[in-house]
Amino acid sequence: MDAFLGIEDPSDWPADFPHLRELDQLLRCPVCKEYLDTPMVVTNCGHTFCSLCVRRCLTQETKCPSCRASTTEGDLHPNRLVDSLLREFKHGRPQLLATLRSANTHKPVEAKRKRPRITTRSAAKNMDVDIVASNEQLATDNAIDLTSSDIEQMRSISDFEIDTVNSGVTPTASTSTDNDGDSDFIPSDIIGSRRCAPKSHPSSSHENSVLCPNCQSQVRSAKINWHLDRCLSGKSIDELPPAAAASEPTAWSTAAKLQLTGALAKFALPRPTKLAYSLLSEAKLRRTLRELGVPAKGDKHQMQARHVEWVNMYMANADSETPVSHSVLLRRLATWEDAMARQPEPFRAPPPATPGAVADHTSKYADSFAALVAQARSTRPKPPTKYPL
Amino acid sequence: MSTPCRRRLMRDFKRLQSDPPEGISGAPCPDNIMLWNAVIFGPVDTPFEDGTFKLVLNFDETYPNKPPTVRFASKIFHPNVYANGELCLDILQNRWSPTYDVAAILTSIQSLLHDPNPNSPANAEAANLYRENRKEYIRRVRETVEESWE
Numbered sequence: 149m150d151a152f153l154g155i156e157d158p159s160d161w162p163a164d165f166p167h168l169r170e171l172d173q174l175l176r177c178p179v180c181k182e183y184l185d186t187p188m189v190v191t192n193c194g195h196t197f198c199s200l201c202v203r204r205c206l207t208q209e210t211k212c213p214s215c216r217a218s219t220t221e222g223d224l225h226p227n228r229l230v231d232s233l234l235r236e237f238k239h240g241r242p243q244l245l246a247t248l249r250s251a252n253t254h255k256p257v258e259a260k261r262k263r264p265r266i267t268t269r270s271a272a273k274n275m276d277v278d279i280v281a282s283n284e285q286l287a288t289d290n291a292i293d294l295t296s297s298d299i300e301q302m303r304s305i306s307d308f309e310i311d312t313v314n315s316g317v318t319p320t321a322s323t324s325t326d327n328d329g330d331s332d333f334i335p336s337d338i339i340g341s342r343r344c345a346p347k348s349h350p351s352s353s354h355e356n357s358v359l360c361p362n363c364q365s366q367v368r369s370a371k372i373n374w375h376l377d378r379c380l381s382g383k384s385i386d387e388l389p390p391a392a393a394a395s396e397p398t399a400w401s402t403a404a405k406l407q408l409t410g411a412l413a414k415f416a417l418p419r420p421t422k423l424a425y426s427l428l429s430e431a432k433l434r435r436t437l438r439e440l441g442v443p444a445k446g447d448k449h450q451m452q453a454r455h456v457e458w459v460n461m462y463m464a465n466a467d468s469e470t471p472v473s474h475s476v477l478l479r480r481l482a483t484w485e486d487a488m489a490r491q492p493e494p495f496r497a498p499p500p501a502t503p504g505a506v507a508d509h510t511s512k513y514a515d516s517f518a519a520l521v522a523q524a525r526s527t528r529p530k531p532p533t534k535y536p537l
Numbered sequence: 538m539s540t541p542c543r544r545r546l547m548r549d550f551k552r553l554q555s556d557p558p559e560g561i562s563g564a565p566c567p568d569n570i571m572l573w574n575a576v577i578f579g580p581v582d583t584p585f586e587d588g589t590f591k592l593v594l595n596f597d598e599t600y601p602n603k604p605p606t607v608r609f610a611s612k613i614f615h616p617n618v619y620a621n622g623e624l625c626l627d628i629l630q631n632r633w634s635p636t637y638d639v640a641a642i643l644t645s646i647q648s649l650l651h652d653p654n655p656n657s658p659a660n661a662e663a664a665n666l667y668r669e670n671r672k673e674y675i676r677r678v679r680e681t682v683e684e685s686w687e
Contacts (some may be wrong), residue, residue: 155547159555178636179550179601180541205635213636450659485538487598506622510594510610513566513574520576521589523562527580 156241157185162248175234178214181373183234186468193217196227199464207456207482228468243372247361323327352455417441420459425452441474442481457484542598546570547585549639561643563594571596573604573605573639577647579682584675585650588613589683594621594639611685614662614677616653624649625659 165205177184186199195214197205202224205213212219287418355368359378362389367375420440425433430448435442437451442458458481465471510517546565553563559670560578565571573594579585597603607629609622617625628637628645637645658664666674 153549155544157548157551157555159551180545181552181638208602208635211635216634371583390603455657483540487542502619506593506608506610510591516564516566516574517576517591519562520562520574520591523557524560524576524578527557527562528560529581 160245164252165248168244168248171237173238175230180204183238184227184230186464187230187234188224188467190217190219191223191225192219195228199226199467200223200460201377203460203464204457205458210509224467227470229462229471231469238370243358243361243369243376246376250361409488417462419480420455420462422459442478453488454481454485457481465499542596542600543570545601546573546596546639552638553640556640558640558644558647561640561645561647563592563639566608574610575643577643577650579685580585580647582650583651584678585613585615585682588685590685592643594642599633601637603626604629605642607646612679612681613685614660614661614663614674615650616658616667617649618656618663619659623659625657673683 158176161168161172163169175183177187177198179197182198184196184198188199188202189196190202190212192211193215195212197213202213205211206219206221210218211218245501249354275418334425347400358369358372359365360367360375361371363379418440419441423433423436425448428436430451433448433451434444437455440455440458442454446454461477461481461484465477547570550563550565553561560580561575561597563573563575565573573596575592575594577592577683579588579590584663590613592607593610594605594607596605607624607626609618609624611622615623615642619625624646626645626649628634629642653664653667655664663674666677
């Protein structure tokens with residue numbers, strides 16, 4: 149279904165790989181159902197959520213969203229292992245999915261090899277769709293408020309992070325920043341040490357290569373999507389990848405990194421704290437928002453909602469191993485506010501909707517309801533027995 | 538524009554399509570993803586058996602942090618359903634959790650048909666009959682089941 153393009157789901161995995169479906173499910177946040185973003189474990193019950201998701205929930209109610217155990221933000225702790233697991237899983241997902249699906253379409257791999265390439269075209273189309281879908285997914289994930297250059301910047305930061313850990317330089321730096329969850333963004337000394345970390349790994353050409361499921365040749369993992377596109381559509385794979393693919397984060401010059409670091413530091417905003425809004429006058433709240441560098445427009449109710457969201461966004465960003473700059477964060481806040489301001493839809497209005505409105509609705513969507521009845525009937529457990537008419 | 542709420546609703550829809558609970562279906566209106574239509578088949582071995590009950594779910598941008606507004610669009614005689622179709626169901630009020638999705642909401646409503654709670658009645662007549670005159674209660678429910686097919 150077209151509308152689902154870009155929505156990954158555990159059901160994407162073939163039904164005969166239930167463990168992969170389960171694994172996919174386990175790596176998702178129980179609240180937003182997306183892959184965990186900055187996973188935080190609730191230390192008293194052990195449930196894990198995205199940092200922003202769980203912080204938003206705790207704003208509503210100080211209980212674990214999964215088990216309702218009493219929880220406050222002090223009980224949250226970064227779950228770094230899950231973060232690393234996810235990074236690898238997400239990288240490998242499109243490729244593994246394509247491999248499994250093509251294996252399912254053409255059972256023995258040997259037989260597939262012997263066939264002329266044209267016969268694999270239909271499978272190729274499917275795989276193309278998958279790859280495009282997953283790329284779009286990436287794009288839509290970030291499209292909300294990130295420009296492509298932002299994404300590149302973030303990628304390069306996350307690469308630094310990996311290097312830092314791998315090379316053993318300041319291995320505790322990131323955790324110590326996050327334990328208090330509030331330190332100012334990326335302290336420049338940490339960034340400095342990251343910059344010193346060597347970028348390339350020795351003999352990386354072999355470690356990072358993967359087997360193309362179509363032509364069985366070794367391809368660098370970073371180039372596999374590009375390779376698959378070409379390989380499956382029967383185009384030449386000898387050409388150089390397009391410029392975008394070629395300019396991997398590895399190609400970033402030191403000067404560009406320095407510039408980025410400077411830009412990030414410039415936008416660092418003061419850390420917000422939770423407030424007792426009922427004790428604050430409108431003017432005081434407005435002043436506080438201004439001091440925090442956050443828009444101070446609107447009435448007290450709007451400002452309060454904005455402040456609550458800003459605290460959650462700021463803290464979740466501070467939890468992250470790959471924090472974004474505060475200018476990006478401010479844009480996200482604006483996007484959030486736009487969405488919230490969007491007006492309620494028909495039925496939401498005053499609670500007891502009139503019987504007339506309900507009747508109008510059911511007659512307007514009579515076809516839709518008829519289809520739903522047929523659909524529900526098809527999944528019904530067994531024919532009625534006890535209450536025959 | 539895609540917002541976390543809309544994306545989550547698309548995800549809920551995908552889940553409902555790929556793995557629908559028994560006797561349950563639901564879909565957003567073609568012109569408005571925040572407004573959903575749903576159908577619940579009355580659970581087997583209850584007086585609601587074979588009824589096709591229509592529901593309307595209305596979400597806003599606070600979903601899943603806040604529950605949607607849910608009401609029956611079909612007439613239903615049930616101790617926990619008000620005359621205007623609104624439900625008295627804890628998970629849609631004070632026991633809501635943002636981990637619930639549309640499939641979970643509809644499954645809970647289906648199980649409410651199975652196990653009415655006469656202690657917090659929204660329809661006093663239905664609650665009284667359920668406790669004191671089960672035969673009459675069943676007869677009234679069967680009337681609404683027949684109406685639900687129209």
